[in-house]
Amino acid sequence: MNDFSPGLENVLARQGVTRRDFLKFCSAMAATLVLPTRYVERIADALATVKRPPLVWLEFQDCAGCSEAFLRASRPSVGDIVLDILSVNYHETIMAPAGKAAVKSLDDTVKEGGYLVVVEGSIPTKDNGIYCTIGGRTALDIAKQVCGKAAATLTVGACAFYGGWPNATPNPTGAVGVKDAVPGITLLNLPGCPPNPVNITATVVHYLTFGSLPATDQLGRPLFAYGTRIHDNCERRAHYDAGEYVEEWGDDHARAGWCLYKMGCKGPATFHNCPTVRYNDGTSWPVGAGHGCVGCSEVAFWDTMSPFYRRLPNVAGFGVEAQADQIGLGIVGGVAAAFAAHGVVSAIRARQQPLARHESDGVSAEGKEG
Amino acid sequence: MPKVAIDPITRIEGHLRLEVQVDGGKVTDAWSSSTMFRGMELVLKGRDPRDAWLFTQRI
Numbered sequence: 001m002n003d004f005s006p007g008l009e010n011v012l013a014r015q016g017v018t019r020r021d022f023l024k025f026c027s028a029m030a031a032t033l034v035l036p037t038r039y040v041e042r043i044a045d046a047l048a049t050v051k052r053p054p055l056v057w058l059e060f061q062d063c064a065g066c067s068e069a070f071l072r073a074s075r076p077s078v079g080d081i082v083l084d085i086l087s088v089n090y091h092e093t094i095m096a097p098a099g100k101a102a103v104k105s106l107d108d109t110v111k112e113g114g115y116l117v118v119v120e121g122s123i124p125t126k127d128n129g130i131y132c133t134i135g136g137r138t139a140l141d142i143a144k145q146v147c148g149k150a151a152a153t154l155t156v157g158a159c160a161f162y163g164g165w166p167n168a169t170p171n172p173t174g175a176v177g178v179k180d181a182v183p184g185i186t187l188l189n190l191p192g193c194p195p196n197p198v199n200i201t202a203t204v205v206h207y208l209t210f211g212s213l214p215a216t217d218q219l220g221r222p223l224f225a226y227g228t229r230i231h232d233n234c235e236r237r238a239h240y241d242a243g244e245y246v247e248e249w250g251d252d253h254a255r256a257g258w259c260l261y262k263m264g265c266k267g268p269a270t271f272h273n274c275p276t277v278r279y280n281d282g283t284s285w286p287v288g289a290g291h292g293c294v295g296c297s298e299v300a301f302w303d304t305m306s307p308f309y310r311r312l313p314n315v316a317g318f319g320v321e322a323q324a325d326q327i328g329l330g331i332v333g334g335v336a337a338a339f340a341a342h343g344v345v346s347a348i349r350a351r352q353q354p355l356a357r358h359e360s361d362g363v364s365a366e367g368k369e370g
Numbered sequence: 371m372p373k374v375a376i377d378p379i380t381r382i383e384g385h386l387r388l389e390v391q392v393d394g395g396k397v398t399d400a401w402s403s404s405t406m407f408r409g410m411e412l413v414l415k416g417r418d419p420r421d422a423w424l425f426t427q428r429i
Contacts (some may be wrong), residue, residue, distance in 0.1 A: 007393065059385075060406075061408050063383075063405055063428045064383040064384070065428060091379075092378050092380045092383070092385075092417060093380070093381065093383060094380075094381065095380050095381070096380070096381075097380065098378065098379055098380040098381070099376035099377060099379075100377070101377070102380055103378075104376055117402045122408075124407075127409065127412055129404065131386075131407045131408070132385065132405065132407070133385075133386060133405045134377070134378050134405065135377050135378055136377060140420075165408075165410075165425055165428055166408040166409070166413070168425075169413070170412060170413070171413075172408070172409030172412045172413065173407060175410060193428065206409060248416075294424065297414055302413075302425075306421050307417070307418035307420065307421055308416065308420070308421050308424060309418070309420050309421075311384040311417075319382075320388075
C-alpha cells in the first residue's frame with residue numbers, strides 16, 4: 001500500500017495547500033453535509049489524521065462522464081484533497097498499469113480488504129452478462145466479488161444507481177444498477193447524470209470523519225444531497241408562483257429568466273441539491289443556464305421523465321400562488337402514473353416514503369415547507 | 371507461438387481488449403475488441419427526436 005506520511009494536512013502542505021485553504025474546504029464540506037459549523041473542526045481533525053483508505057473505482061457500462069465530473073471537482077483543490085485522502089488503487093481511465101498489471105492492482109486490494117468501491121456504469125445481466133467484460137470476466141462477476149468484500153460501495157451516476165440509459169426501454173442488454181446486481185451489500189447511491197462531485201466528496205468526507213455513511217432515503221440516496229426538491233430551492237421559483245413562464249425557446253421570457261415548467265422542466269418531481277450546490281465550482285446548473293431539469297437523480301428518468309420537453313402533467317397549483325406541499329403532491333401523482341405505465345410500481349412506493357419524511361421531519365435545509 | 375492479450379487497456383475512455391499473435395519476436399496478427407455493448411441505437415428508436423442529444427452525448 002502506498003501509504004506515505006499519514007495525515008492529509010502534511011500531504012497538502014507539501015503541495016502548497018495552506019491550512020487556511022484546508023479549513024475552507026472543511027467548512028464547505030460541513031455546509032454541503034448540512035452540519036452545524038461546530039463540525040468543521042471535527043472534520044478537519046479527522047481528515048488531518050486519517051489513514052488513507054484504499055479505493056477501487058469500477059467502470060462497467062459507462063461513458064466515463066461521472067469520472068470526468070469527479071476529476072473536475074475543484075473546491076479548493078478537491079482533486080488534490082480527495083485523491084490524496086484516498087489511495088486510488090484501481091481506476092481504468094487514469095491508472096498507469098494495463099492488462100495483467102491492472103488486474104493485479106485490483107486483486108491485491110480485494111485481498112487486503114477494508115477498501116471502498118465506487119461503481120460507475122450499469123451492469124448487464126442478459127445472456128450471462130457478456131455485454132461487458134473486463135480482463136475476460138463479466139461486469140456482474142467482478143461486481144459480486146469486489147463489492148461483496150468491500151467496506152462500503154458508493155454508486156455514482158444514474159447507471160450504477162438503477163441502470164441509467166442502458167436500462168431505458170427496451171433495455172437491450174438487461175442493464176441494472178448495483179443494488180439489483182449485488183443485493184445485500186453496504187451501499188450508498190449518488191445518482192445524477194453526472195452526479196455533483198461536491199456530493200461525492202462530501203460523502204467520502206462524512207465516511208472518514210464519522211466512520212459511517214450519511215443517512216439516506218429509501219432509495220439509498222444521502223438526504224443531505226437528495227432530501228430537497230429542486231423546485232423548492234429553484235432560483236426561478238418566484239416566477240412559477242407568479243405565473244411567469246417561458247412559452248417558447250428564445251422568447252423574451254426566456255431572456256428574462258422566467259420559469260421553465262412549460263418547457264418541460266422536471267424540477268417539481270426531482271430531489272437533488274443542484275440549485276444550492278451547483279456545478280463547476282458553484283458556477284451554474286442546468287436551470288440557471290436556461291434549460292429545464294430532466295430529473296436525472298430519479299429512478300428510470302430516461303423513461304418516466306421523457307419526452308423531456310413535454311411539461312409534467314396536472315401540477316396542482318399551476319399558475320397561481322400555492323403551497324409547495326400541494327404542488328409536490330400533485331407531481332407525485334403524475335409521476336406515479338408514469339411509473340405505473342412503465343411497470344416499475346415498486347420504485348414509486350419507495351419514492352413516496354422519503355417524500356413523507358422530507359416534509360414531516362423538516363429535512364429541507366431551507367425549511368420552507370409546511 | 372505465444373498469443374498475448376492486454377485487457378483492460380487503461381487510460382482510455384471505454385473498454386478495449388487487444389490480442390496479438392507473436393511469431394519469432396514479430397507480431398504477425400492482431401485483434402482488437404470493444405468489450406462493452408449497450409445498444410444506444412435500439413434505445414433511441416421511437417423516441418422524441420428532440421431528446422436524442424441527451425442520449426447520444428452520453429455514449
